[in-house]
Amino acid sequence: MSLPAVKLLAKEAVASNTMSFRFEKPTGFEYTAGQFADYTLLNPPETDAEGDIRGFSFSSAPFEPFLQATTRLRDTAFKHVLRDAAIGTEVLLDAPWGSFTLHHKVERPAVFLTGGIGITPARSIVLQSVHDVTGHSITVFDSNHTPQEAAFLDELTRVAAENDRITYVPTMSGLGDSRHQWAGETGHIDAAMLSRYVDDLAAPIYYVCGPGAMVKAMRGVLDAAGVDSDDIRTEEFTGY
Ligand SMILES: Cc1cc2nc3c(=O)[nH]c(=O)nc-3n(C[C@H](O)[C@H](O)[C@H](O)COP(=O)(O)OP(=O)(O)OC[C@H]3O[C@@H](n4cnc5c(N)ncnc54)[C@H](O)[C@@H]3O)c2cc1C
Known part of the structure; x- marks a missing residue:
């Protein structure tokens, strides 16, 4: 569905070089947690x-009264313009798209494997599931180089508590000498890490989201762990 222009309501830094952009939600507009929009x-x-259009998953949950995109601010024209946009600036929204949405059978747990900004649809799905009391058991493995780069780290830690x-399992893969400042998991998500939090690796539906290389690596981990490919859903963030 093509929508009229929507106004920028707020901008917020949510991690190093990473910003959330809140837009007004048009009356009657509906989407499912995990879907994305094209912004022009x-x-x-x-x-x-690269042009003036980018696709961003909704990092907002459908029950929230605004639409939100969260992105890494890189040295591209699109990101410069978005970063510097005045409150009230209008963008065109083409949405909702995609089927990276939570399965219906609540007996099956959901396990998210996200890398970097790939956390955006997971935030939407987790918050909506809690809000709707869907009954799903959800574990989110969230890989970043450092805690400073992990968007929604504090919020997801609180929601899990x-x-x-x-269950929220942030892991840091690039701490080097500053490792002592982080008490959680370190290193990339691998089969050993999964097994520490997931009793039966065959039980969940897996949701993999992030840059292409990360999605490929995680598929390799799940394949090697014997996970049925029918139980793996992926959302690849092209352009990273
Ligand atoms: C379904 C879907 C959902 C998505 N959701 C999100 C989301 O929630 N958040 C989000 O941030 N992105 C999301 N993306 C990716 C998003 O659409 C953009 O592609 C991404 O943000 C990159 O845009 P850009 O303007 O930074 O780079 P572009 O201008 O699009 O970059 C184009 C090319 O230049 C290269 N490039 C640009 N800058 C750099 C740099 N600094 N270092 C190295 N190479 C560079 C890129 O590798 C790429 O090949 C999603 C993509 C899809 C398909």
Whole structure:
């Protein structure tokens, strides 16, 4: 569905070089947690060969009264324009798209394997599941180089502490000498890490989300662990 222009309501830094952008939610607009939108900049002051359209998963949950995209701010024209956009700036929204959404059978746990900004649809799905009391058991493995780069780290830690059904496992792969400042998991997500938190690796539906290389690596981990490919869903963030 193509929608009218939506206004930027707020911008918030949520990790190093990472910002959330809140937009007004048009009356009657509905989406399912895990879906994404294409955003088109209108008359941007700067543009480049990649153009003025990007797809971003909704990091907002459908029950929230706004639409939110969260992205790494890189040195591209699109990101410059978005970063510097004044509150009230309008963008065109084409949405909702995608089927990276939570399965219906609540007996089957959900396990998310996310890398970097790939956490965005997981935030939406976890918050909506808690809000709707769907009954799903959800474990989120979230890989970043450092805690400073982990968007929604504090929020997901709090949500997991408040909800028995939610387990949040942030892991840091690039701490080097500063390892002493982090008490949680370190290193990439691998079969050994999965087994520490998931009793029966054949039970869950797996949701893998992040840059292409990360999605490929995680598929390798799940394949090697003997997970049925029918139980793996992926969302690849192209452009990273
Ligand atoms: C379904 C879906 C959902 C998505 N959801 C999100 C989301 O929630 N959040 C999000 O941030 N992104 C998301 N993406 C990716 C998003 O659409 C953009 O592709 C991404 O943000 C990169 O945009 P850009 O303007 O930074 O780079 P682009 O201008 O699109 O980059 C184009 C090319 O330049 C390279 N490049 C650009 N900058 C750098 C750099 N600094 N270092 C190295 N190479 C570089 C890229 O590798 C790429 O090949 C999603 C993509 C899809 C398909």
